[in-house]
Amino acid sequence: MIIKEKIIYITLLCILFSLPSFHNVRAENQSKYTTSLWAGYYQPHDSLFEKVYSDNERCVVFFEFSRKIFKFEASLGVGGTYFRGYAVDEEDQPTLDKAELGVVPSYLQLCYPLQYKINQRVVPYLGAGFDAWAYREKTEGEKVEGVKYGYHGLLGLRLLLDWLDPKAANWIQKEGIENTYLVFEARHNRINNFGENKLDLTGPIYKVGILIEY
Amino acid sequence: MIFLKKELKFKQLSSGIFGNMLQYFLVGAFLFSSVFIFSNFCLAETSLKFYEANKPGFNEDNKYQSALAPVVVEGWMYIFTYNENEAYHLLRGSIDDLEDPNSVWEEEEEISLAEVLGDNDSESIKITAWGAYNNYLYLATHENDDNKAYLWCLEDPNLADHNLTDPNGWGSVGPDGISGKINHLEVFYDRLYIAVNDPDATEEKKNVLWYSDEETPSSSDVDWESIDCPELKANKAISSLYPYEEDYPFGKRLYIGTENENNGCELWYLTEDNEIKFLKKKGLIDKKTNTSVLAMSSADGILYIITQNSDGSQLLNYSKEGVFFKVPSWEVTSQLNSPLSFVKLGSYLFLGFDEDEDQIWRVNYFDSTLCKNITAEKVKDNDELLDADNHLRWVFADSNNGYLYLGIEDDSEKFGLWRTAQLPIIKIFSISPSEKAFNDSFDTFKFEWKTSKRGNYNIKFDECFDSDGEVINELENVKDSNVVDALEHRTFSLEIGTDFKEGKYKGHVDYDPNQDGMESYPVQFSFIYDTTAPPTPEITEIISGNERLKITWTPVEDKLSGIDEYVLWYKEASKEQDPNSGEDVERNADEEKSINTGSSEECEYFIKDLVNGKRYLITVSAKDKAGNESSRSESHIGIPKPGKGLMELLGEDGECFIRAVCPSRVIWNTSSVKSEM
Numbered sequence: 001m002i003i004k005e006k007i008i009y010i011t012l013l014c015i016l017f018s019l020p021s022f023h024n025v026r027a028e029n030q031s032k033y034t035t036s037l038w039a040g041y042y043q044p045h046d047s048l049f050e051k052v053y054s055d056n057e058r059c060v061v062f063f064e065f066s067r068k069i070f071k072f073e074a075s076l077g078v079g080g081t082y083f084r085g086y087a088v089d090e091e092d093q094p095t096l097d098k099a100e101l102g103v104v105p106s107y108l109q110l111c112y113p114l115q116y117k118i119n120q121r122v123v124p125y126l127g128a129g130f131d132a133w134a135y136r137e138k139t140e141g142e143k144v145e146g147v148k149y150g151y152h153g154l155l156g157l158r159l160l161l162d163w164l165d166p167k168a169a170n171w172i173q174k175e176g177i178e179n180t181y182l183v184f185e186a187r188h189n190r191i192n193n194f195g196e197n198k199l200d201l202t203g204p205i206y207k208v209g210i211l212i213e214y
Numbered sequence: 215m216i217f218l219k220k221e222l223k224f225k226q227l228s229s230g231i232f233g234n235m236l237q238y239f240l241v242g243a244f245l246f247s248s249v250f251i252f253s254n255f256c257l258a259e260t261s262l263k264f265y266e267a268n269k270p271g272f273n274e275d276n277k278y279q280s281a282l283a284p285v286v287v288e289g290w291m292y293i294f295t296y297n298e299n300e301a302y303h304l305l306r307g308s309i310d311d312l313e314d315p316n317s318v319w320e321e322e323e324e325i326s327l328a329e330v331l332g333d334n335d336s337e338s339i340k341i342t343a344w345g346a347y348n349n350y351l352y353l354a355t356h357e358n359d360d361n362k363a364y365l366w367c368l369e370d371p372n373l374a375d376h377n378l379t380d381p382n383g384w385g386s387v388g389p390d391g392i393s394g395k396i397n398h399l400e401v402f403y404d405r406l407y408i409a410v411n412d413p414d415a416t417e418e419k420k421n422v423l424w425y426s427d428e429e430t431p432s433s434s435d436v437d438w439e440s441i442d443c444p445e446l447k448a449n450k451a452i453s454s455l456y457p458y459e460e461d462y463p464f465g466k467r468l469y470i471g472t473e474n475e476n477n478g479c480e481l482w483y484l485t486e487d488n489e490i491k492f493l494k495k496k497g498l499i500d501k502k503t504n505t506s507v508l509a510m511s512s513a514d515g516i517l518y519i520i521t522q523n524s525d526g527s528q529l530l531n532y533s534k535e536g537v538f539f540k541v542p543s544w545e546v547t548s549q550l551n552s553p554l555s556f557v558k559l560g561s562y563l564f565l566g567f568d569e570d571e572d573q574i575w576r577v578n579y580f581d582s583t584l585c586k587n588i589t590a591e592k593v594k595d596n597d598e599l600l601d602a603d604n605h606l607r608w609v610f611a612d613s614n615n616g617y618l619y620l621g622i623e624d625d626s627e628k629f630g631l632w633r634t635a636q637l638p639i640i641k642i643f644s645i646s647p648s649e650k651a652f653n654d655s656f657d658t659f660k661f662e663w664k665t666s667k668r669g670n671y672n673i674k675f676d677e678c679f680d681s682d683g684e685v686i687n688e689l690e691n692v693k694d695s696n697v698v699d700a701l702e703h704r705t706f707s708l709e710i711g712t713d714f715k716e717g718k719y720k721g722h723v724d725y726d727p728n729q730d731g732m733e734s735y736p737v738q739f740s741f742i743y744d745t746t747a748p749p750t751p752e753i754t755e756i757i758s759g760n761e762r763l764k765i766t767w768t769p770v771e772d773k774l775s776g777i778d779e780y781v782l783w784y785k786e787a788s789k790e791q792d793p794n795s796g797e798d799v800e801r802n803a804d805e806e807k808s809i810n811t812g813s814s815e816e817c818e819y820f821i822k823d824l825v826n827g828k829r830y831l832i833t834v835s836a837k838d839k840a841g842n843e844s845s846r847s848e849s850h851i852g853i854p855k856p857g858k859g860l861m862e863l864l865g866e867d868g869e870c871f872i873r874a875v876c877p878s879r880v881i882w883n884t885s886s887v888k889s890e891m
Contacts (some may be wrong), residue, residue, distance in 0.1 A: 052860045087857025089758060095857030096759025096820070139859035140760040144868035199866040 031178040031213040034073065038062035038185070040207025042081055046200050051092050052099050053085035060205060066111070073111040075129070080104050087139045097140035103201065105189075107131040107152065123158040123181070133191050133201055148201055150191035157184045158211060181211040260576060260591045264599055264620055264632040267312050281568075283555055283608040284619065285346045287371055292351070293621070294341060295629050302341060306371075309615055312633070345399045346371075347406065350430045353384070354396035354408065363396045363410055364388055367432045387431045389424050389438040398455040402468040403486050404429040409452040409470075417448045423470065425488070443490045446482055450474050453552070456510035458483075463515055463535045469493075471507020471519070479506045479521060504529075509556040511563050513579045514738075516588075518563060520553060530577065532588055541577065544590040557611035559618055560639040560735025564593075566609035566620070572600040574609060574620075580722075580736055599632060613639050616666025638725035639666040640737045643703075651742035651775035651839040652710075659714075660707030661739060669729050673706055675721040676738075678714075681746065681774045686717050710743060718742050718774065744840035748772040751780060751817075751836050753850045760856035761826055766818040767834045767847065775839040777814040783807070783846060784821060787831040810837075824854040 042060040062079035083101040086094035109129025131152055136145035158181040162169035169180070185208075191201035280294035280302070286309065293305045342363070343354040353366040365388030388396070394412025401407070407425045423441040431438075446452075449472035456469045468484040481493045506522040517533045530544035554566040561580040567573040574593040600606060603625035610619040616639040620632040645661040652659075665671060678686035706723075708714055724736035748770050755766040765782060785806040811819050824830065830853070833846040861868065 046864075048860060048863050051863070052858075087859050088863070089855070089857055094757070095855075096757055096762060096764050097857040099857070099859040101860060137859050137861045139862070140856050142856075142859065142862070144859070144861040144866060146866070146868040198864045199861065200864075 032068050034064075034066040034068075034075075034211055034213050036062075036064045036066075036183060036209045036211035038064065038079070038183075038207045038209030040185075040205050040209075042203060042205045044201055044203040046202070051088050053083040053101060058083075060105070060207065062105075062207065062209070064209075071112060073113065073125075073127075075109045075111060075127075076107075077109070078104065078106045099137065099139045101135065101137045103133055103135045105131060105133040105191075109152070109154070111154075111156075113158070119160060119162065119179070121160045121163060123160070125156045125158065126154065127156075128153045131189060131191055135199070135201070146199075148191045148199060149193050150189060150202070151194075152187050152189040152191075154185055154187035156186070158182070159184075177212050177214045179213040181213075183209045183211045185209070259594050261594045262574075262618070262634055264595050264618075264634055267631045267633065280341070280621075281554070281607050282341060282344055283610050284621070285344060285351065286612060287346045287349060287351065290371075292346075292371065293631070294344075309612060309617070342395045342397055343399045343408075347401045348430045350432060352387075352399055352406070354388075354399060356395045361393050361412070361414070363392050363394055365396060365399075365408060367430075369432055385432065386434055387436050389440075392422070392424075394422075398452065400455045400457050400468065401429065402457040402484065403466065406431055407455065407468060407484075409455050411451045413450070418444055419447060421447050421449055421452045421472070423452065423484075441484065441488065441490055443482070445492070446470065446472070446480075446490065449480060453479070453506045453508060454510050456512070458512050458517060460512065460515055469510055469517070471510060473506035475505055479504050481507055481519070506552075509553045509565070511556040511558060513558055513561075513563060516579065518556070518577065518579075520556070520565070522552075530590060532579075541588055541590050544575070544577075554606065555609040555611075557609055557618075559611040559613050560616075560637065561737060562735065564609050564611060564618060566606050568606050572604060572606035574600060574606070580738065613641065614666065635732075636667050637735060638669060638671075638732060639735050640671065640723050640725070641665070642723070642737055642739060645739065645741075647741075649839070649841075650740065651744055651841075653743075653745050653840040653842050654711055655841065656710050658707050659710055659741060659743075660705055662703050662705050663723060663737075664703050665725075667725070670726040671723055672726055673721060673723050675719055677720040678717055680715070680717040681744075686715065714743060716743050716745055716774065742775045742840060744772075744775040744838060744842060746772075746774065747842040748777060748836045748838045748844045750844045750847055751834050752847050753832065753834055756832065756850055756852040758852060758854050758857075761824050761854055762820055762822045763824060763830065763832070763852040763854050764818060764820050765832055765834065765852070769817045770836050770844070772836070772838040772842075775842075778837050778839040779814055780811045780817070780819075781835045781837060781843065782809040782811065782819055782821065782832065783835070784809075784830050784832045784852075786825075787829045787851070789829070821852075826855045827853065829853050 039059065039061050042058045044058075058081070060079055060081040062077050064075050064077035066073040066075040068074075081103050083103075085099050085101075087097040087099045089095050107129045109127050111125050111127030113123050113125040115123045129152055131150045133148045133150070134145070135148065136143065161180045161182055172180070185206075187205050187207075189202060189205060192199070280296055282294050284291050284293045286292070289309055291307055291309050295303045295305065338358040340356050340358070341353060342356045345352050349370045351368040351371045353368070355364045355366065356362070357364070364386055366384045367387045368384050388408065392410055393415065394410050396408045396410050398409040399406070405425045405427055406429060407423060410422045410424060412420060423443075423446070424438045425441070426436050426438050428436055451473045452470055453473040454469075454471040456471075458467045458469055460466070466486060470482040470484065470490075472480045472482070474480070482490055483493055484490050503523045503525070504521045505524050508520040508522050508528065510520075511518045519531045519533070519538075521529045521531065523529065528544075530541040531538045532541060533539075554568055555564070557564050561578065563577040563579060565575040565577070567575075574595075575590055576593050577588070577590045579588055594600075599620070599622060605623040607621040607623055608619075610621070611617075612619065616637040618634045618637070622630045622632055624630060640663060642661050642663045647656050647659070680686055718740075719742070720738065720740040722736045722738040724734040725732065727734055749772075751767045751770045753765060753767045755764075757764040757766075767780065770777060783806055809819065809821065821830075821832075829851055831849045832852050833849045835846045836844040860866075
């Protein structure tokens with residue numbers, strides 16, 4: 001791991017564990033779980049990626065489930081993204097052979113929401129976690145698949161939607177859903193088997209989603 | 215029988231209106247433009263004179279005209295009539311005898327369908343369709359009581375000792391136990407097709423198109439198969455069936471038009487291999503407005519289709535190479551029944567409608583190769599035959615003998631047969647070379663033709679252009695003014711390279727109206743004589759792939775006949791050292807192969823089944839429609855090989871999803887799995 005990244009992740013962890021003052025204001029919130037659906041943009045850093053999969057919309061989707069543990073939220077997430085391109089020749093020019101790459105990222109992460117009151121309209125949060133990304137590439141005559149491990153750090157912002165329609169919010173609250181948020185998140189992934197060469201899926205993901213607390 | 219012969223009269227109402235407009239000539243440009251616009255909407259009319267054939271058996275009491283058009287088998291005409299008991303009569307007579315007032319058409323005895331079908335109740339049986347193919351007469355009947363359809367066959371009805379009414383002569387040949395009505399019979403690619411409609415059946419069986427591989431099925435053990443197309447079967451009815459017999463522009467097809475009240479009509483077609491396809495062309499079928507494909511016909515490579523609109527109006531569409539247009543002068547805005555017939559006679563198509571005031575329309579398709587001058591005119595008969603009291607039951611064209619027939623039921627419900635005087639119908643039945651464009655590999659251009667009427671006929675060249683579009687004057691007026699016997703085949707020929715030079719030629723054969731004032735029914739011919747090879751295309755890109763190469767080249771133009779296709783040439787090559795220069799040079803290591811791309815539009819092609827890693831020398835040439843081929847382009851090297859994916863670029867071999875459980879390194883190949891422990 002390069003020194004610059006080590007500093008970033010250590011800083012994130014320090015921030016996570018140095019914000020206990022928000023804990024007491026969250027006590028009255030009865031919700032224990034959150035579920036969220038995301039769609040976003042993924043930009044792999046590896047320059048070779050561009051040669052084969054240059055013309056793709058870099059869309060990625062995620063489903064995430066979280067359990068509140070003290071002041072933290074422990075999350076399990078799984079997603080998917082798919083790339084299509086053309087295999088290249090020795091001069092890196094596209095050939096006639098199609099190439100397809102499917103990636104299924106999964107992760108475990110810990111988040112800390114900076115929430116200091118009930119029904120707080122804007123809730124920033126930050127977190128970090130470990131990743132296992134399964135991949136499969138199919139070209140004309142070959143199929144290569146495997147898993148890459150790594151970690152990520154993230155920053156996000158939750159916007160409470162309940163105040164937009166309080167009646168509906170009250171109604172769904174009776175059904176057990178405490179709050180609904182529109183969520184924006186930026187995360188940086190480092191997915192290269194902790195420093196191994198070869199396939200490096202490292203890159204940022206910018207995503208937006210809907211999150212419900214219940 | 216008496217035929218009073220007169221020349222055809224032709225009247226163009228629009229010219230009278232235009233004459234009135236001339237009075238206002240001085241008003242200026244504004245009025246001129248108004249006249250021009252108005253004349254486009256003016257209903258054109260033409261006149262035809264019909265003569266009645268009073269043969270015995272025609273004009274008798276209690277004998278009504280059947281709506282079934284007559285059938286002609288080798289010069290003999292067969293007509294169905296029926297009496298008040300709805301029993302059918304079959305009349306038969308020689309077409310030639312209609313000229314002779316002393317000849318008598320034989321009236322066959324009343325055909326008892328009950329006897330033919332082995333049923334006693336004749337009133338419940340109707341004839342729904344009939345036709346003659348290869349000297350077999352086919353009759354489709356429908357029995358009301360049990361809603362069953364039957365197809366009957368009579369072999370060689372012209373034989374003198376053949377009694378048409380003998381039940382033993384007719385044999386049932388249709389598919390067993392089919393319910394509904396056989397509404398259409400057509401022959402396409404030596405197969406007999408029948409369209410059966412049963413409105414009471416389930417959606418999957420409302421319309422069934424049956425066919426037999428035997429062109430003339432004549433026994434009860436004939437195998438019938440149905441076209442498998444659930445979407446076609448779900449239509450309300452198959453409203454028209456038309457075999458398109460020309461190779462140009464898409465090859466022979468059996469067109470199938472359907473009827474639907476709410477969802478719009480559909481147009482399907484069958485190919486030679488019985489493959490059914492849906493035809494959706496912009497401008498032809500609008501699901502919101504068109505409810506039925508009423509009738510179809512074709513001439514000179516153009517398909518004509520009449521569609522019924524939900525507001526009662528009808529549209530006459532014609533297709534030029536798959537694009538449909540509307541005939542602007544066709545103005546049928548009132549609610550008309552389906553056309554009784556859509557028949558071709560010379561350079562015209564005729565349509566008949568049985569309405570309060572019966573109507574006949576004539577479509578002029580002469581010069582239709584340029585899609586111009588396609589006009590529709592309403593035909594007015596001189597004796598007001600088509601008035602409110604009569605019923606037009608069918609229109610029939612005999613192009614071999616040059617007659618247009620009308621089946622008329624008058625106000626006293628008597629059947630009458632009417633026909634025009636003999637018209638000068640010309641038929642070009644063979645052209646050599648058969649291709650429209652040719653080069654100097656042929657010696658002569660010739661065509662064989664015949665006419666229906668003795669008289670003087672002219673062969674004229676209308677347009678002669680060289681490759682630069684300049685007019686060629688040598689062939690402006692080539693005339694053949696010999697008297698031509700109606701039955702004699704005539705040949706017109708020109709020496710290629712002597713009588714005419716390189717260029718585009720278009721001409722026509724027509725009847726000389728100076729003889730008797732009779733209107734001409736011209737036919738046209740055209741050809742391109744081209745000896746110049748097209749320019750050489752150049753290869754612009756070669757992209758490699760797994761056992762294949764994609765070649766791209768520049769398009770070229772051929773001014774005279776046009777590009778027909780491109781030819782790719784390739785051969786395996788290997789590098790060897792030149793003993794003189796010491797440099798590496800390409801040596802041929804394999805026989806050269808060629809691929810005809812079959813397209814003048816596409817300028818790229820995939821050469822497949824190559825060997826990865828081998829070097830191929832590739833060139834391209836262009837062929838025009840006259841058969842001239844350009845010189846070959848400069849040769850380029852292509853080496854097929856599989857491309858590298860991201861993993862191969864990175865040297866990534868892959869691994870098991872859970873390394874702890876399965877620590878082996880795995881490479882998945884299409885053929886085998888290699889595992890390294």
